[in-house]
Amino acid sequence: MSKIVTFGELMLRLSPPHHEMFLQTPGFVATFGGAEANAAVSLANYGEDVAFVTALPPNPIGDAAIRELRSFGVNTASIRRSGNRMGIYYTQTGACARPSVVLYDRNHSAIAEIMPGEFDWDAILEGTEWFHVTGITPAISEGTALATLEALEACRRKNITVSCDLNYRKKLWKWGKKPLEVMPEIVRFVSVLIGNEEDCQKTLGIEVDVDVTAGTLEAESYRQLAKEVLAAYPNLRFLAVSLRESLSADSNNWSGILADRDNFFVSRKYAINDIVDRIGGGDSFGSGLIYGLRRLAGPREALEFAVGASALKHTIPGDFNRISVSDVLTLVGGDASGRVQR
Numbered sequence: 001m002s003k004i005v006t007f008g009e010l011m012l013r014l015s016p017p018h019h020e021m022f023l024q025t026p027g028f029v030a031t032f033g034g035a036e037a038n039a040a041v042s043l044a045n046y047g048e049d050v051a052f053v054t055a056l057p058p059n060p061i062g063d064a065a066i067r068e069l070r071s072f073g074v075n076t077a078s079i080r081r082s083g084n085r086m087g088i089y090y091t092q093t094g095a096c097a098r099p100s101v102v103l104y105d106r107n108h109s110a111i112a113e114i115m116p117g118e119f120d121w122d123a124i125l126e127g128t129e130w131f132h133v134t135g136i137t138p139a140i141s142e143g144t145a146l147a148t149l150e151a152l153e154a155c156r157r158k159n160i161t162v163s164c165d166l167n168y169r170k171k172l173w174k175w176g177k178k179p180l181e182v183m184p185e186i187v188r189f190v191s192v193l194i195g196n197e198e199d200c201q202k203t204l205g206i207e208v209d210v211d212v213t214a215g216t217l218e219a220e221s222y223r224q225l226a227k228e229v230l231a232a233y234p235n236l237r238f239l240a241v242s243l244r245e246s247l248s249a250d251s252n253n254w255s256g257i258l259a260d261r262d263n264f265f266v267s268r269k270y271a272i273n274d275i276v277d278r279i280g281g282g283d284s285f286g287s288g289l290i291y292g293l294r295r296l297a298g299p300r301e302a303l304e305f306a307v308g309a310s311a312l313k314h315t316i317p318g319d320f321n322r323i324s325v326s327d328v329l330t331l332v333g334g335d336a337s338g339r340v341q342r
Contacts (some may be wrong), residue, residue, distance in 0.1 A: 002051035002075045004043055004127060004290070006132045007151055007308050008036030009111045009140060010054050010065055011087040013319060019095045028090075032065050033319025035134045035167055037074075038280045038334040041289035042309070045072040048294075052073035053124060055081045056145045062110075072320070078124045083110025094249030100278065104171055106140070121154035131155045132290060134165040135141040135195075135203055140174035145182055152189035165286045166195030168202040179203040181332045187233050192293065194240045197222070200229060206269050217243045219257050219266040226259035237261075238299065242285045242310065244248060250275050254311050256285065258303040265300050270311040270336075285310035285322040288328065308332040 014028035032270065040052040052074050056062035057303065058081040061179045066076050087106030094100035106112065114179035125131065138145035155162050164187065173179055183203035187193060200206045206226040238260050255269040288309030292302025307329045313321040 002049045003128060004040075004048055004050040004130045004132065005052045005053060005078075005146065006036040006040045006043075006050065007130050008034055008134060008137045009050070009087055009106070009109065010034045010056065011089050011106060011109075012061060012065070013089055013091060015091045015093065019093050022090065022188070026033045031318045031320075032068050033089075034087075035136050035165065035281065035283050036132060037069065037307070038321065039132055039287040039290070040285035040318045041069070041072045041076045041322075042284055043291060045321070046274060046287075046291045046295075046325050048155075048291065049075070051078060051124075051154075053078045053080075053119065055080040055082050055114050055118075057081070057085055057110045061086050072099065072219050077140070078119070080114070080118060082118075085109055085115050087112070087211040093277065096250060097246050099249055102279075109140075112141045112142075112148055114143045116143065116150060119147055119150070121151045121192075122157075124149070125154050125160060126160055128155075128158070130161045130163065130290060130294065132163045132165075132286070133186075134167040134168045134286075135179065135183055135186075135199070136169055138170065138186060139169055139179070141175050142177070145175075145177070145224065148186060149166070151232065152186060161192070161315075163192035163194070163290055164171050165282065165287065166193065166199035166203050167282070168195075168199045170202075180205055188235060190233070191237045192240070192289070193229065193233070193238065194234055194242075194282075194289065195229075196241050196243075200225060204232070206232065212219060212332050217245050219243060219255065219338045223259070223264050226264065230259065232260055236311060238247060238293070240285075240289055240306070241302070242282055242283075242307070252278070252314070254304055254307065254308075256307045258289070258306075260298055260299065263299065265303050265306040267303050268332075272311055272314045275314045278314055279312050279320060280319040281310045283319070284313040291325075303318075304332050305329075 288306035
């Protein structure tokens, strides 16, 4: 099996063209996306051997989704073909003071209806070194929450490194349990945790005094958050936080922090203007961090790679970050000129 495995929902994404409002003109741009699939595509683009696990309906839309993943080199052999529909989400890209909008239509999707025991995790994870999931997957349904725990238990038996992006989504936690009843148990299996201040508060009950609407974020404010999270979960090696200073829908400052039990690293800050598409920015941060921790010299270098990769994602429409390692290293090395390459 692949060296890296990610698990979650792949959805059909429908967006009005350019910066239009929903159905301002009678058409949508159709692409695919979803947090863990986004991470898998990024890692495949970096040359990693990566597989994505999900459930998709046995119909032409599911077939097209699998073809799309395969086109990037993602292993799709463990995708379960079941159910009647693929989840859909609608995105409306914001501009200036008008924020972007996301609407979900994912009830009763194929993966939402899976039951415990339907994935043979011992077989899927054979030869795997790293497993990645997000807090979105257990938020979908009780079945996906239990399947996540099954996967994590198999990872522990096989001594596989686990990363998790907490990714709190208020609109999804509807199946009966609250995030605080589910996510702490999941995080006990995790070595590398990614999450901002809201994620940690809503899913782990750990708070920090930060105003994310103020337009500026002080990286030092997250030192105490890191200390509390690492103290609460002895299995954790790292906590990473992407820092988005949202000046408008078009203009953000972007940086990150990475903490272990001895160090607190703060990245370079990027001014990202004329944003093309911010969706998938967090997923590209997480996948960049995974690549960096596996392949680069140390945690500081991994953080800079993650922040650079996710800064570049803001220039690309759609969920997937279609860039290479050399693209990221060029930016991280100081070349942000955007000059034409001939």
